[in-house]
Amino acid sequence: MVHTQTDLPILDAQGIAKRFGAVTALNDASLTVAKGQVVALMGANGAGKSTLVKILTGALRPDGGHLKINGTDRSFSSPGAAREAGLVPVYQEPSLIRDLDVAQNLRLGDTPVEPFLHWVAALGITDLDLHEMAGDLPLATLRILDLARALASSPDVLLLDEMTAALPSDLVEKVLNVVREQADAGRSVIYISHRFTEIAQLCDRATVLRDGATVGDLPIEPGVEERVVELMLGAKLTPARIATHRAHATATGPARLGVRNLAAGSRLTDVSFELHGGEVLGVVALEGQGQDELFDVLGGFRRARGGTVTVDGAPVTFRHPADAIAAGHSLVPGNRADALLMSRSVRENIAIPRLARICNWGSISMRSEAETVTAAIERLQIDTRAQGEVRRLSGGNQQKVTIARWVASGVGTLLLFDPSRGIDVRTKRQIYQLVREMAEQGAAILFYTSELAEIPQACDRVAVIFNGKLVEIMDAADADEPRLMRAAYGLTSKVPA
């Protein structure tokens, strides 16, 4: 905060654009970092942060815009080139190679060992054995080693992407101190995090991205959180309410799905809720707060570590996705490629979960299959021009197929994991419509979405998960975006009711 404005910015990116096929990831992203500054790069999920990071670090080539390092135009053809120019990233996932030991990993990246060890110690890891295989080390240690490796190359600009996400709090403290010292010593840092408290503690400025463009660049001062949240969401602070008829979840008898103190994996620690037939329960969480584990457990992909799941009042344990399907659970995973047989037809993809029921002594009854499938295709208005191979459909239509298969077979409980990611507005509408219709027909629907605007349009209630725990559950009618965003960032207590 004691910087002279006369310095040229060490990094100056202007108007960066990047398209992937028909999807525009970035259209006008700008980021300026002065010497010795720590700049927070913020944005909601899908705002384009990771694409910008990849461009700055040479992992992707931009389609437009300028990148200046120390005043000269640069464009990096590889991560190696960016590194040589002094721009060193620590990515969100550990980037040591698991099958090599630590020493070999250092040699691979030409990291000097002495400074590396110095930083490892400074960051609070005391018992590192250089000959340990990277794959055998715990996640937190790997993150620290990634940071130490970056620091050892004395970078001009250090880029930290969710550096503290997997760390215990004592290590977080050490990391923040080291980063601050770096800045005081004249190095620059780009800091990506969802944690406002860390940003307030560490950063000088925040640059906010929304829908692929930089929408704000503000100094960090008390109360800036609210402003940042506003910028991340855009102007529309008043929630657009969709006046759909809501099936009232009158709690008669046991809930269709009951979850009590559920814990799973390393991230999900304590989630409880009840979901009744005819109800859509939204789930809101920042990335990696435990929602993946929750859906995995309910879909039978993963065993719970603690807590109970009940279906119609009876406790269940799913050992296999087939158990979950038998209990009436249908999971639509976040990654469409996980759910679809990409090189098979739309018809086959829709029919698969149903095969057990339309089979006649082992052979598939073609007529009954065709009937159900046609009905589902019509209902979802799937564009069937390319139905021979699902891979040739657009993303939105692929998503419809993943839902259509459950429409065709009838659902008890539908688990939707971010079904509208990367889908155009019209298709989104159709999907919400469908979600509501299915609820009205009695399905219980758990709906995780990374787009907060969807909540009032499709849900009855919303559960917010932060840091593995359910922090708030509210009526969708009250769930405007700022409130959801605050809750998702763990800021609940600061908001007056």
Add this chain to the structure above:
Amino acid sequence: MMRLVQRNGWVAGLLVLLIILLIATKIIQPDFGASGVESLGRASVPFAFATAAMAIVVIAGGIDLSIAAMMAVCSVTAARLMVGAGDGETVLIVILVLALGALMGAINGAMVVLTRVPDIVVTLAMLFVWEGTALLILNTPSGAATQWLRDLILGSLSIPGLPERATFIPKSLVFVVICLIPFWFIMHRTKLGLSIYAVGGDPVAAFRSGVPIGRTRIIAYSLAGVLAGLGGLSLTMSTGIGEPIPGPYLLASVSAVVLGGVALSGGKGGIIGPIVAVFILRLVRMDLTLMSVDPNVTTIVEGTIMVVVVMLGGMLAMKGRRP
């Protein structure tokens, strides 16, 4: 020391298995001795080179189905050029043949990297290309091999002062070891080797560490090509002629690589394990032949050994991870 044993547990296990098999052989065939070891060694040489070649490509995360065919090209090229060649010319021919191997490997690698067609498809196609090439160069087994070159792998090492019968070390074995030392060094003591492991183990992390992915892959294929060149030469050296039809080295090399502890998914294993595995598989075959087991049963036994050993190894590795 503990770590050395831990890291190389698989190789140590294979060595124990090899020793057990050698003892078993001595029991089955009491007069198994220097000449037996010599013929075992000589028969194993082309397998050893094919396997080392395959191991490097697999560690780099690929596979090369055309290794045996490249060996055939190198074998016939060497045999054809060495007809009437002098001792000095032979040195040049050897260098030329190895360069030819490197070139063929580089072509394979470049096609895999540039076309983005899966390696298994590209190298299957190249298998036919190199097969045809070998037959164009020499369409029947013929040609010659210079005598001094042949002497490098024929017979046993004679140690001065000891009677001929007391020397158990076949020259072929020494030849293999000497030829493989540079490759072992590259894989385990250079940055190129690390890059090959990194590219095979986790290409994304390797890319982020600044490793040039495409170039490293192509180099791995070229190294395999050089080893195929050595394999082809060794064929010509041991038979004295060039053989245009590829021998059974492709599947044998994949078997030995797997048995030798290299993960087919890439990034894991080494060269020594697969080479020991070559001798194990050869020895099993020889023992079964000595016991006059039906050759058809022999292949069943070989297949079973492979699955059982790899399964046991996998189970031990899992136990070790979660104590």
